Amino acid sequence: xxxxxxxxxxxxxxxxxxxxxxxxxxxxxxxxxxxxxxxxxxxxxxxxxxxxxxxxxxxxxxxxxxxxxxxxxxxxxxxxxxxxxxxxxxxxxxxxxxxxxxxxxxxxxxxxxxxxxxxxxxxxxxxxxxxxxxxxxxxxxxxxxxxxxxxxxxxxxxxxxxxxxxxxxxxxxxxxxxxxxxxxxxxxxxxxxxxxxxxxxxxxxxxxxxxxxxxxxxxxxxxxxxxxxxxxxxxxxxxxxxxxxxxxxxxxxxxxxxxxxxxxxxxxxxxxxxxxxxxxxxxxxxxxxxxxxxxxxxxxxxxxxxxxxxxxxxxxxxxxxxxxxxxxxxxxxxxxxxxxxxxxxxx
Numbered sequence: 001x002x003x004x005x006x007x008x009x010x011x012x013x014x015x016x017x018x019x020x021x022x023x024x025x026x027x028x029x030x031x032x033x034x035x036x037x038x039x040x041x042x043x044x045x046x047x048x049x050x051x052x053x054x055x056x057x058x059x060x061x062x063x064x065x066x067x068x069x070x071x072x073x074x075x076x077x078x079x080x081x082x083x084x085x086x087x088x089x090x091x092x093x094x095x096x097x098x099x100x101x102x103x104x105x106x107x108x109x110x111x112x113x114x115x116x117x118x119x120x121x122x123x124x125x126x127x128x129x130x131x132x133x134x135x136x137x138x139x140x141x142x143x144x145x146x147x148x149x150x151x152x153x154x155x156x157x158x159x160x161x162x163x164x165x166x167x168x169x170x171x172x173x174x175x176x177x178x179x180x181x182x183x184x185x186x187x188x189x190x191x192x193x194x195x196x197x198x199x200x201x202x203x204x205x206x207x208x209x210x211x212x213x214x215x216x217x218x219x220x221x222x223x224x225x226x227x228x229x230x231x232x233x234x235x236x237x238x239x240x241x242x243x244x245x246x247x248x249x250x251x252x253x254x255x256x257x258x259x260x261x262x263x264x265x266x267x268x269x270x271x272x273x274x275x276x277x278x279x280x281x282x283x284x285x286x287x288x289x290x291x292x293x294x295x296x297x298x299x300x301x302x303x304x305x306x307x308x309x310x311x312x313x314x315x316x317x318x319x320x321x322x323x324x325x326x327x328x329x330x331x332x333x334x335x336x337x338x339x340x341x342x343x344x345x346x347x
Contacts (some may be wrong), residue, residue: 002202003135003136004138005017005019005067005134005136006019006021006067006068006137006138006139006200006317007138007200007201007240009284009316009317010201010240010242010263010284010317011046011240011262011276011284011312012262012284012288012315016345016346017313017341017344017345017346018065018308018311018313018316018317018318018340018344018345019067019068019317019318020047020066020317020318020319020336020337020340020341021066021067021068021069021070021140021226021317021318021319022060022066022319022320022324022333022336023070023244023319023320023322023323023324024142024323024324025060025064025066025070025324025333026056026057026059026060026069026070026072027323027324027326028326029182029324029325029326029327029328029329029330029333030059030060030063030330031330032056032059032063033056033059034055036052036055036075036335037056039052040052042088043088044074044086044087044312046072047073047074047077047121048121048251049070049121050121050124050125050127050128051128052074053072053121053125054072054103054125054128054129054132056072057069057070057071057072057125057129057139058129058132058133060136061133063330063334064330064333064334064337065334065337065338065341066337067132067137067138067280068137068138068139068140068201069129069137069138069139069140070139070140070203071122071125071126071129071139071140071141071142071199072125073122073125073142074094075143075148075149075205075207076094076144076149076152077119077122077144077185078100078115078143078144078183079109079118079149079152079153079183080184081110081115081118081119082109082110082111082115082182082183082186083108083109083110083115084096084098084109084153085097085098086124092157093157093158094152094157094158095156095157096153096156096157096233097142097151097156098156099153099154099155099156099164100150100154100179102175103175103178106175106178106179106182109182110186111182111186112185112186114187115129115186115189116189116190116192117184117193117194118161119190119193120191120192122194122197123193123194123196123197124197126141126194126197126198126199127197129198130198132285136185138154138200138201139198139199139200139201139243140200140201140202140203141191141194141195141199141201141203141257142166142201142202142203142205142229143187143190143191143202143203143204143228144187144204144205144206144207144218145187145204145205145206145207145209145221145224145225146180146183146184146187146221146225146228147180147205147206147208147209147212147220147221147223147224148205148206148208149183149187150165150176150179150180150183150210151165151208151211153179153183154168154179160198160199162208166211166212167271168235169212169216169220172194176220177220180220180224181213181224184224184227184228184232186229187190187204187228188227188231188232191228191232192231192232192235192236195232195236195239199239200239200240200244201239201240201241201242202232202239202240202241203241203242203243203244203265204225204229204241204242204243204244205244205246206221206225206243206244206245206246207246207252208246209221209245209246209247209248210247210248213322214250214251214256215246215306217245217248217251217256218251218256221245222245222256222257222259225243225245225258225259226258226259226261229241229243229259229260229261230259230260233260233261240262240263241260241261241262241263242261242262242263242264242265242286243259243261243263243264243265244264244265244267244286244290245265245267246267246309246322247267247269247270247272248270249269249271252270252274252278252279253274253278255278257278257279257283258313261283262283262284263284263317264283264284264285264286265286265287265288265319266285266286266287266288266321267287267288267321267322268287268288268289268290268291268307268320268321268322269321270288270321272285272287272307272311273310275288276310276311280315283315284315284316284317285311285316285317286316286317286318286319287317287318287319287320287321288319288320288321289303289304289307289308289318289319289320289321289336290303290320290321291320291321291322291323291324291325291328292313292325294320294324294325294327294328294332294333294336295332296332297332297335300335300336300339301335301339304318304336304339304340304343305339305343308343308344313344313345318340318344
């Protein structure tokens, strides 16, 4: 057993209660976060400032009582440090001024160790967090999955249709695989350096998994995610790995999930009963409350109790089925954490 309940839970060990954390828990719903973000000037400055990034990472642990901290950063620091020009436009989100259109665009990007070594501010943030985080509280590191990162790199911004990425998938799959492979190599080393800096757990987010039809999901996303997981697991078997592909119930239902990882994050659109039936014997399950339930304490309690009844406090980690929304009242977020602890037996 470790001295961290969250790490034990990731490995499916018996714990005194079911731990809980929330995706985007260090975020805009917290006035304390907004204050630090304003001081930083903009979002990227906050990501690049280890002292401020450490401060906002620790806020939800101290304010709402989550059982694990998650590194404050952004998935797009990877393509940014590979040489793409990233900016965050107010009201529009992240934008790259130089999206990838062809092999020449790919060739100009740096990769591998050179790119991963440029993310020093992330590793410094981790070291600072570890100095200030209670020893029994786990720190989660993370990355975007190659497919999710590459959609931004090709589209130049967030997309509802992923037209350019999917056009490449069907008209020039060889180029898309080259881009995915280059990003995958950076991600492997990036996660490895996060572990060396001190994270206790890593999570791979595939936020845009649902953009791929189920029959193509393994080829263009999942196999790259499992390649990363195998790389980490072989070198760091004591580090739990969480996979979170959003909105792929058909992929789960068809029994296509495989790989050397420990925890499967279940999004709110996938029935937890389905995930338990198909995956619960092999992986610990994380999730999956619909984030909008946080607007109602009654709806929150109803879902927490239902999840507890289904999972029985075994091989489960409480979480939302995606990120917390920016206008959720802090007291409602704390209510969610308290209810997870209450129903799972924490006094």
